[in-house]
Amino acid sequence: MSDPIITVEGLTKSYGKRLVLEDISLEVPRGKLVGLLGANGCGKTTLMKIITGLIHDYSGTVLIDGHRPGAFSKGETAYLSERTYLPEWFRMTDSIAYFGDFFPDFDKNKALELTQRLGIDPHQRLKTMSKGQKERLQLVLIMSRRAKLYVMDEPLGGVDPAARSVILDIIMKNYSENSTMLISTHLVHDLEQSFDHVLIMGRGKVLFAGDIGPIKAKGMSVEEKYKEVYGDAWQID
Amino acid sequence: MLGKLIKNDMRAAARGVSNVYLAALIAIAAMGICLFADVGVGKVIASILLILVSIATIIVTIVATLGEFRKGMFGDRGYLTHTLPVKGPTMLFSKLVTSFCWIVISYLLVFFCAWLAYYYWMGESSDSLVYMISEMLPELGMPEKGVLIETLVFIAIKGVFLIIVFITEVFFALTLANVRPFSALGGFGSVLYFFASFGIVVFLSSRAEKLFLTAVLVNADQSLGFTTDPGAITAIRNAGGASVTLTQVYVEIIAAVVLFVLTAELIDKKINVK
Numbered sequence: 001m002s003d004p005i006i007t008v009e010g011l012t013k014s015y016g017k018r019l020v021l022e023d024i025s026l027e028v029p030r031g032k033l034v035g036l037l038g039a040n041g042c043g044k045t046t047l048m049k050i051i052t053g054l055i056h057d058y059s060g061t062v063l064i065d066g067h068r069p070g071a072f073s074k075g076e077t078a079y080l081s082e083r084t085y086l087p088e089w090f091r092m093t094d095s096i097a098y099f100g101d102f103f104p105d106f107d108k109n110k111a112l113e114l115t116q117r118l119g120i121d122p123h124q125r126l127k128t129m130s131k132g133q134k135e136r137l138q139l140v141l142i143m144s145r146r147a148k149l150y151v152m153d154e155p156l157g158g159v160d161p162a163a164r165s166v167i168l169d170i171i172m173k174n175y176s177e178n179s180t181m182l183i184s185t186h187l188v189h190d191l192e193q194s195f196d197h198v199l200i201m202g203r204g205k206v207l208f209a210g211d212i213g214p215i216k217a218k219g220m221s222v223e224e225k226y227k228e229v230y231g232d233a234w235q236i237d
Numbered sequence: 238m239l240g241k242l243i244k245n246d247m248r249a250a251a252r253g254v255s256n257v258y259l260a261a262l263i264a265i266a267a268m269g270i271c272l273f274a275d276v277g278v279g280k281v282i283a284s285i286l287l288i289l290v291s292i293a294t295i296i297v298t299i300v301a302t303l304g305e306f307r308k309g310m311f312g313d314r315g316y317l318t319h320t321l322p323v324k325g326p327t328m329l330f331s332k333l334v335t336s337f338c339w340i341v342i343s344y345l346l347v348f349f350c351a352w353l354a355y356y357y358w359m360g361e362s363s364d365s366l367v368y369m370i371s372e373m374l375p376e377l378g379m380p381e382k383g384v385l386i387e388t389l390v391f392i393a394i395k396g397v398f399l400i401i402v403f404i405t406e407v408f409f410a411l412t413l414a415n416v417r418p419f420s421a422l423g424g425f426g427s428v429l430y431f432f433a434s435f436g437i438v439v440f441l442s443s444r445a446e447k448l449f450l451t452a453v454l455v456n457a458d459q460s461l462g463f464t465t466d467p468g469a470i471t472a473i474r475n476a477g478g479a480s481v482t483l484t485q486v487y488v489e490i491i492a493a494v495v496l497f498v499l500t501a502e503l504i505d506k507k508i509n510v511k
Contacts, residue, residue, distance in 0.1 A: 014477060016417075049509075049510065052320055053320065054315075054316065054319050054320065054511070055321060055509045056505070056506050056507050056508055056509065057416075057506075057507055070324070070505070071322050071323055071324045074320055074322040074323075075322030077320070079316075081316045083313045083316050085314050085315070085316035085317040086314075086317065087249060087314060091250055101241040101244075101245065102238070102321050102322065102323070103322070148407050150418060165396060236373070
């Protein structure tokens with residue numbers, strides 16, 4: 001692969017005696033929407049946390065745009081975690097000011113526009129918001145950046161179908177063609193039409209990596225490919 | 238970037254301490270009202286309240302600012318903190334400055350409250366009492382007022398370093414408690430690591446002071462000197478001067494730098510945000 005945005009070589013990570021990522025190597029192509037698929041506990045979140053610089057004690061090499069995860073790569077990466085990480089006393093306006101302070105690629109006007117579109121009161125404190133509202137707010141902040149790499153951990157997890165389409169709409173309409181988007185999900189069906197490339201993980205390994213084109217050429221959907229890769233084990237893994 | 242970090246960290250810490258500062262303001266206001274209304278019982282209650290609140294301010298400020306470090310670095314908010322395009326030492330320095338400022342503010346508030354309470358109770362006789370005590374100092378075997386003030390300035394400077402080393406010890410302990418395999422002990426680990434680092438610094442300070450004593454001398458004529466001779470300290474005290482030992486400060490500065498570097502290294506290379 002020529003000039004990938006993410007390069008991982010021989011990555012191994014364990015939590016105590018539990019091996020989560022076992023000597024994995026992969027490359028994420030630049031400028032594509034990449035699906036990171038796999039069952040719960042297969043190491044997707046750990047991989048994303050390593051890429052975004054939240055986990056440091058691992059062995060192997062991880063490069064983001066040619067740099068090890070650190071201050072430089074964090075400036076190029078927008079990360080949507082599965083946690084709500086903003087202080088409870090923040091208002092949306094505080095969050096926008098905060099992101100504007102630290103990320104030069106953050107577009108405040110876009111953030112305000114998306115906030116209004118989602119019907120969130122910019123002066124409402126986070127502690128009075130529902131979990132779904134907070135997640136959408138974080139999504140707005142992430143998508144208001146013009147990052148080179150977007151890393152999204154289960155953006156559709158625990159979201160009702162109506163909200164899911166809103167989230168998907170925000171993601172698709174606001175990500176630029178030059179950016180790379182790595183999205184982890186096990187709701188394969190909702191996102192498979194959008195993916196350019198998929199990485200399927202299982203038991204701490206990359207079981208499949210490839211473009212969507214050849215999968216579709218075989219007359220298969222991504223979901224079918226996913227099931228094929230997992231075989232009989234996919235339902236119980 | 239450091240300025241923006243400090244601004245946001247100061248703001249976040251302010252949220253945690255605002256209530257106790259508000260209580261101090263209320264106590265001061267209550268004292269003022271009771272003074273003008275001449276309510277005897279109210280004066281007593283307001284004064285006690287002010288003293289209690291001012292002491293609580295220090296405790297709450299220390300707990301809140303250092304707790305803010307833990308929440309901001311290792312709680313859910315760590316997901317935001319550790320994805321900012323900022324290097325570990327910058328992030329840590331911002332939190333050190335923030336905690337230091339708030340703790341110093343809390344001490345200043347206590348001194349202000351003590352000063353206020355003194356003048357509140359002594360009224361018109363307050364200045365004459367200060368004058369009388371300062372005149373009595375030599376008779377009590379203490380240095381004169383000018384010498385005492387200069388000595389207190391040096392003690393305050395020592396206090397500043399003591400606060401800095403205390404903060405770095407807590408930061409180090411909290412960070413180490415979030416690094417494998419040290420994280421196995423959980424919250425108890427951070428307490429253990431704090432007392433371990435605190436004990437090591439105290440031990441090294443006392444050993445260093447025995448090995449090479451250094452002290453600043455405040456002579457009776459308020460001129461300053463420097464000595465490494467223990468005999469000079471006794472002599473200056475007998476001559477109506479005072480001395481402040483400095484060896485402990487050197488050890489504390491070295492300890493603070495070492496702990497800061499170690500903590501920054503752990504943040505940049507070992508931390509796993511859960």
